[in-house]
Amino acid sequence: MRWLEKFRLSLMMLLRRRTATARLNDELEFHLQEQTAENIARGLSPSEARFAALRAFGNPTLVREEAISYWSWSWLEKFVRDVRYGARTLTRSPGFTLVAILVIALGIGATTSLFTIVRAVLLRQLPFRDPEKLVMVYEHFRVATEGDGFNVVSPADFRDWREKTHGFQDMAAWREYGFDLTGEHAELPEVVAAAGGSWNLFSVLGTPPALGRTFTPEEDVPEGRHVALLTWSLFQRRFGGDASVLGRQIRLDSTPYVIIGVLPRWFTYPDAHVQLWVPYASTFSAKDFDAHDMHQSHVVARLKPGVSAAAATSEVGALQYQIHLANPTKPVAEEARYRPTLEDVVRDVKTPLIVLLCAVMCMLLIACLNVSNLLVARGAARRKEVAVRSALGGGRLALIREQMTESLLICFAGGLIGVLLSIQATHWLASRWEDLPRAEAIHVDALVFVFALGLVFLTAVLAGLIPAISSTGSGVFAALQESSRSIGGSSSRAILRKTLLTVEIALTVALLVSAGLLFKTFLRLRTADLGCAMDHVLIMRYGLPEKQYDTREKVVAFHDSILERVKSLPGVRAAGLISTAPGDGWEGDDVFTIPEHPSSNFQLQYDALVRTVDPGYFTAMQIPLLQGRFFSDRERLTRDHYLVISKKFANQFFPGDNPIGKHISILRMDGNEPYEIIGVAGDTLWDVTEPTKATMYFPILSGIPDQTSEATIVVRTTGDPLGLSIPIQQQIATLDPALPVYDILTIDQIVGKTTASQSFSATLVLAFAALSLLLAAIGLYGVLSYLVTQRIREIGIRIALGARPGQVLQLVLLDGLRPVFIGLLVGLVAGAAAGALIRSILYGTSPLDPAVFAAMVGCLLITAVASCALPAIRAARMDPMLALRDE
């Protein structure tokens, strides 16, 4: 009842405010009339009576205002009045307003976009059941020379862990895999990225299938029943979302598989590229499934209630040490390590994303300082107005509130434009950023708007508070005493502006340095030498299904004939075959021993990349021969126990020794097999962002199914390499119409693909830094112009007394450049700190790269001098007579 009454009252006060005000006037007038009437009754004349009543009453306006102040909504009324007043002041200087709004819009828009992405990618939990209970468990080699210490797991290790330790509720495994996918009758061939998942993977993750079922333990054995799970995207794309695909057959590498289920739409683990799942064990041969030294799997474990991940992992680690001791001659890790699943998914983008977020926040802060600076300047121009209003009884709080409203208006308009920009920008960023994990989870939602609103208020306070407080402070009445003829400007105000400017410059320098380092990294990567021909080279992959190509002869026959056909195409200068082209990834490695350097135990460092090549590969890719010879046509089929090694291999394992004629020995199916080294080739990079690694090249024309059925054709062309892709594909189709080709790329594109993320973050940070530089220049120009206006009379006197233009120029320039120098020093320190923080994503440059620092300092100084020059020149050319007459 009571609150209903209150509600009615407050509604009435809101909607019928005008009437209420009129009524209040009536009420007070009634009182006056009563008093007047009483005074007349006492014998005063009517006019005297009225005056006496007024006297007794006091100030009616004050009474009215005070009464109104108790009404509900009076805060709203005040606010509306402030907004109206603020808007009027702002429209009086549209140039300033527009610049300020745009500056804030850019800052808020960029920050909101990055926040949206960071939240979706880094902060939001994976869409699994109790995702915080999931961890990834890895093997860890004590003497690892490369990598991050999280080594992928061998199938037999995973099986032992799951059977013999009990710290986790359950453990599941998956590995990446690839298939040639065709329809039931070998139609529509395509290469799909797939994954093998253990039967319990989906229950460990807490993902029931959208249709059908997941794998059973009986299916998850080597040579088990051939079944497959489709992801939602493949289900929609290839099967049109038709639920009757359940129970139908598809062919994977020519083997029929039965579709048993479809995963839900949101399931894009481990990434969106994986198109279908098969049982984990079915991706191994029975022998490999029992191997402790074949590392390729990822293990997901769900924590048991009350058992910490560290405790459970240490139990796994203890078991792993036993396995290590039991296999002394093989690369078996000694320990186990874990990390949260979310961290595992986002580890590659975490640092770049945080760097970007910091960069945009830096930019937003600079934007705030800039607006703040502009407001201080306006505050200076309005000093007298503020002083007069304070003298007439305007409360300081009211004046501050009014100025804050102005900055709130700017920030609100800026925020509105910013959010609109950000919706576009987020979309663009998410689609442009290749390999951004969880990109599909990025969308703008209510929380993003709340964040943007928060930013608006934060920037409004940041930008508005300092100018508002400083312009209404205790010294405000001094403005009234300041004669229009006084010489010195208000120095405290200038100091405030210079301080703001110093901070702005420091932030800009830090941002510039980071951007410079990232950009240099990117340039280094783009111009990195892979160690082979990089211009006019086309690559194209194919994989021969082991079902049809089941003998050495069949594999070699295909490789031979495709090479011959490609070489005879017009426009082809040279062609070769390799398992994986330079720059295109790790592919595979193997451990070996050197019979000439016997060692009693397994040593981890005896490990090198494995490639298979045809005799013409090195010449075709212009990789130099350093010693011995390349393969010839003689090293084929079973005469295959020869290898070519890379320069790095020779230096690492045969330092100061001639490797030619020496042997390496690799554990194969039938025991150790020796291979003779016949040549040394130049180094190539397996990834443009990584150092080179010792490499062993074996003859691809051995034709061993499985080991040589994956091949990349590399073609050096005379003209546009991509123009040859169709003719080559046609040649392959003539040989085997059901064989799909994939990864048709130029070497340039491979490098571009690997460096896409670096290029992206470098470009963005550089853009932010450039914007910040522009903002700093505007700020600097603004401050200096203001200072010159303040000192116009002083400069006029100096000129009148004989100061030369050069001296005036120097005076003004130095005044403007002092904050620049201080800011520069602070900024260099901050930049060095920022460089150290982003060290992990730098390549080919150190965090203290002198060239980058020099370039960025130069860049800033030129901008600073340019923006100071205009006001300084104007001051130097000033006509003293005009200056002295200036009011």
Next chain:
Amino acid sequence: MGKPSDLVQGTLDLLILKTISLEPKHGWAIAKRIQQISNEVLQVQQGSLYPALHRLEQQGWIRARWSETESGRPAKFYALTATGRAQLEREKESWNRLSTAINLVVEGA
């Protein structure tokens, strides 16, 4: 009689509520009534009366209605609401406690 003493702080609400507890009154009448009953000791300043009336109204303790005075002129009459009556009781009680306490100190010892 010296200069009319200022109202003890915080007691204006109590006086207003009490004054209109019998029948609705307009502002002028409330001021007059307080003056009369207190034998001209308590002078309510108009500057505080009207803000106080509006505050009490916003708090829902009194309700205003426009009607005619005995002389037929329209005026704003304030009446006590149910919650206002409860508030009056509370204020009275606390006033009694306070004045008793002050009396004890002043008269005793």
